[in-house]
Amino acid sequence: MASCDIQELIDDGKCYFALNAGEQEVVKLALLCRILQTLDPLATCNIQDLLDDGKCFFGLSSGAQEVTELQLLCDISAAISGALPLSGAGDPNVLGVVGTQVGQTYFNTLSDATYHWNGTLWV
Numbered sequence: 736m737a738s739c740d741i742q743e744l745i746d747d748g749k750c751y752f753a754l755n756a757g758e759q760e761v762v763k764l765a766l767l768c769r770i771l772q773t774l775d776p777l778a779t780c781n782i783q784d785l786l787d788d789g790k791c792f793f794g795l796s797s798g799a800q801e802v803t804e805l806q807l808l809c810d811i812s813a814a815i816s817g818a819l820p821l822s823g824a825g826d827p828n829v830l831g832v833v834g835t836q837v838g839q840t841y842f843n844t845l846s847d848a849t850y851h852w853n854g855t856l857w858v
Contacts, residue, residue: 739809770811826850827857 768780822842834852841850850857
């Protein structure tokens with residue numbers, strides 16, 4: 736599962752230290768666009784639309800914007816990892832597997848059956 740442990744994030748991000756601040760921002764924007772398009776293949780990253788949507792953040796100091804960005808990225812990471820498909824050898828209801836998101840899938844490797852989490856049980 737994704738972690739927002741500060742030391743882990745610093746260790747994982749060391750390869751980006753060689754980039755200057757402008758390059759880091761461009762890479763961040765490209766990665767965020769890729770994440771969006773992975774979640775929604777029809778999504779576009781129209782710059783004007785993004786600027787219009789982000790107007791409410793213009794009043795924040797740069798420090799507050801950076802902290803808000805980090806928290807949003809941690810929230811996105813947790814939400815994505817919590818919604819990933821699960822799998823196991825047997826019926827998830829019998830095994831006691833609990834889903835984290837309504838609509839999450841579970842694949843039974845023994846029977847090739849796919850289940851969907853409805854918030855209470857796998858159907």
